[in-house]
Amino acid sequence: MVDRNRRDKQQTLSPKPIETESFTDAAAAVARLEEIYARNTAFLRDRFEAYLKGESPTARVRAAYPFVRIVTETHERAVSSLSYGFVAGPGIYETTVTRPDLFRSYFLEQIGLLLANHGGPVEIGESNEPIPVHFAYRRDISSESGFSMSPSDQSLRDRFDTPDLATMDDAIVNGTLQLLSGAPMPLALFRAARVDYSLHRLYHYTGTDPEHFQKFVIFTNYQFYVDAFARICRERMEDGGAVGDAFVEPGNVIWHNKRLGTPGANGKAPDRMPQMPAFHLVEPDRGGITMINIGTGPSNARNITDHVAVMRPYAWLMLGHCAGLRNTQKLGDYVLAHGYAREDHVLDEELPLRVPIPALAEIQVSLEQAVSDVTHCTGTELKRIMRTGTVASVDNRNWEIGDHATIVRLLSQSRAVALDMESAAIAANGFRFRVPYGTLLCVSDKPLHGEIKLAGMAGEFYRRRVSQHLEIGLKALETLKSLERERLHSRKLRNFAEVAFQ
Secondary structure, three states: OOOOOHHHHHOEEOOOOOOOEEEOOHHHHHHHHHHHHHHHHHHHHHHHHHHHOOOOOOOEEOOEEEEEEEEEOOOOOOOOOOOOOOOOOOEEEEEEOOOOOOOHHHHHHHHHHHHHHHOOOEEEEEEEEEOOHHHHOOOOHHHHHOOOOOOOOHHHHHHEOOOOHHHOOOHHHHOOOOOOOOOOEEOOOOOHHHHHHHHHHHHHHHOOOHHHOOOEEEEEOOHHHHHHHHHHHHHHHHHOOOOOOEEEEOOOEEEEOHHHOOOEEEOOOOOOOOOOOEEEEEOHHHOOEEEEEOOOOHHHHHHHHHHHHHHOOOEEEEEEEEEEOOOOOOOOOEEEEEEEEEEOOOOOOOOOOOOOOOOOHHHHHHHHHHHHHHHOOOHHHHHHHEEEEEEEEEOOOOHHHOOHHHHHHHHHHHOEEEEEOOHHHHHHHHHHHOOOEEEEEEEEEEHHHOEOOOHHHHHHHHHHHHHHHHHHHHHHHHHHHOOOHHHHOOHHHOOOOOOOOO
């Protein structure tokens, strides 16, 4: 990265520069990332807290994110069965990084693959991307430092770097990045400040810290699923079950597994539940399951997946309810999505409608097999309770009371077998962020055929189907966990010149 110019250095108060160094060992490279990040964020916190006590800095206070860089001069690389872990060709590739403590195993894997595939060293150093002082704090600058800033407080901005949304875009993800002549090419999908932004939003929306998020994620649009998941996980903790070391609820309430000798829960639940509460069945190396109730609507679905994506999950699934659109469907039947009619409009600019969202074979097979295993149905019997087809997602919750003839025509043209509001956004953002995705819905009403979900019907339906549906989703994820990463991370998700870090 371009060094800060002499004038800028004279006008800022910064830690002593750390020279860029080459590494041929991934562990040593990550240790240097941790050293730079820990020192620079501590520097910002110390200066900021001194500022709060009335010590005005003599110059603008600034510390930068660490970076990873690799320089290649050839198209040659080691043969790999993975669809990531290498750069496209000769050139300079780099990215800024944040929270190497949180992403340690991820960086070890990604840097290790670069070294194995290209044979040369990686360079670690300080970038010219400033760390916003807010992001020097893990959760919230106000709660951790006692600071409360009003929009009119310009003195803080004069002394410290604050979050700048202009530098936190998704140009790399969207394929719209315009590089200046001679600028390094991207090494990762997200730069450091973009990751930090999402890490802070995750706690805001879900009520749990990013440290608890697991590599396998279930999104749902009904609290019933979350209640069932929480009940299962608490029982596992209290019974000392082999699956799961801990269970985390909003407010960072942690239930420890009796098997590990620390039974019971620590922490205090929030007075009010967050907007999209998250629950985590924690396993070593983040190998467990996170479940999030995203509520209703495509905006929520897009919002939360924008932020969960920075955690680089191995897969995410949508489990929820839908309207069945075919005469042959019954309430309680399942729908396995193999395509999406995107009428939700939340990603039209970032991912144009002309872009297909393909079904991913490994996800589809795991979901279908899980339905068969849990319901004990096979062959034509399985087809009677589960349809595979197109799911239409809309942005109008009251779509069924519009122009009925037009609605029927549009749904018929798409060959849709089910309709909801969230599945297409979750799948499309999975495609966009290179996160394997899948959808298994359960028919809870059939409005085109006069079967409207009323209060009494809904209660009985939920009691009969939620537990089974959740069991299917959990079983499918257990299958996906057993797959090698190279099989799970589909090449369908790569573009022509993909970044190395996935």
